[in-house]
Amino acid sequence: MSIVVGSVDAQGSPSCCRAIALSSNDDLRTVTVYLPVATSHDTIENLALTRRLAIAAMFPLDHSATQIKGLLEETRLAREDEAPFVRDRLEAFASVLDAAGVPKRLTRSLVHWPAFAVHIRVEQVFEQTPGPKAGTRLQ
């Protein structure tokens, strides 16, 4: 999946940041999204101020997409035991992009570690596949 996180600062100025992995252990009541430390400064700052997050996840081969909106519960540095999961998700993303013509070596060059683990409580889930149903609330 291609995952991008949107946040907003106190003045209403939005910011975006590419995430590497997304997990949920409780049927999407909460999710944890992994953001590279190197590229997520603005997002982490915004979350500290406004706590609001919008995560868009898309499967690049058919553009099927979902958006999750929620409130920050916790931001922490991802643990070493989470590194294999993050690497595995990056590798899966590389395989998908490879099928779309992007060489794996390029995708593998995305900086992904160390990462922040951002844990949010999910408030809304939306269908976001382009088309007339885009924006329909799923949860």
Place this chain on the structure above:
Amino acid sequence: MSVRLRDIWRAFQGIVPSTVVTADGQGVPNTTYVSQVYMVDDRHVALSCQFFNKTRRNVDENPLACAEVIDPVTLQAYRLRLKFLRSEKHGPLFDTMSLRINAIASHTGMTGVFRLIAADVFEVLSAETVTRFLTDAPREAPTEGVSLEGARTEMRGLQWVSERINRSADLESLLASVLESLEEYFNFSHTAVLLFDDTNRRLTTMASRGYGTSGIGAEVALGEGLIGTVARERRVLRLTSLDADLRYGRAIRREAAASGTLDTEIPLPGLPDAQSVLAIPLTVGERLIGVISAEDRDPMRFNEWHEAYLEIIANQIALGLDRMIERGEEAGEPGPATIAPRQATPAPEPCRASRRFTYYRHDDAIFLDDEYLIRNIPARILWKVLGESQRTGRTEFSNREMRVDTSLGLPPIKDNLESRLILLRHRLQEKCPDLRIVSIGRGRFALQTSASIELVER
């Protein structure tokens, strides 16, 4: 690190989907993928509004947005801070963005469902490289500026193509030399010329280069598919990410499938794995002559420079084609067929085979030994000369007698007779080499056969 938009043009080609984040009046962010962020100029970008979505509603409440675009060659990301300015529902920007969407919509059978509502224009407040996005700094591909040497080459290229057009003796050689020029000068290896027939509102492939089979005779209706859309809108179309665009179009089609009847998807003519397409309408004034198209497997093959430059060359080609078609109509007739100056033609080989031509009146089509050969006016011409030849033994014919025969249905002006004869000649060459139509001087042609012919009408 700040960047100029023009220096990151590859990131605006829609090959890797971009993302846009907006926020509503209460500060709730919204993140969405968009098929393309369109670069308007160095200070402005536009987003296509196809559905009245949350992004569109948000920017009405809060004009600030953030977009991430990605260079498909290096995978480097760039972050753009944006401010919404206006929605354009007509004008050059709208037309350009709309053409691309209409072409994809038509190609995926989504005409009318998948369409541009507005081009939403944003001011770019800042554009920056996302530092440390990649483990290694991307290797820069050479920039595509036009050097002095390049400028000289462009001038020579224009002169060269024009000269070839002017030197062409007939329509067939003109079409061939145009495609040859495009390959030699621009390395465009997969090209085709389609001519427009006003009588049936369709475009017919008249010449092609670089494809396994010529595809000559393949047709597309005005407004259908990529080529048909270019012809109807009379605007250049450059798709640099055909695969990604089609996936996007198919995603919408899948979502819309339950809500109504959709057109059948039209197979792309030419390369089955084409990644980029450049299609240019050939027009003289407002009159459509045809379309010239080029395809490539490289998604970044065609750039804005090709588009602009080839438009100029396309004008030359259109004028040349129009002149050639008119010349064909004005060709004088020297009198009875028997005294026409005759070119040396090879004697027909001894009869080897038997060929059955069946004309299906209801379908206006000729089948050769139960295989489709040709239809419409070229079919009627073939049927006329085959019948005449069988009844009287005559094998030589003039263009004029075709023009005065109202049963053939040629339009009174701009009848494109020569292009119909080229089409017929090529179809016979491909499907029935035993039967040939050869030119025997201006405005005259002969039927040559080395097979015994059976004619059946149904």
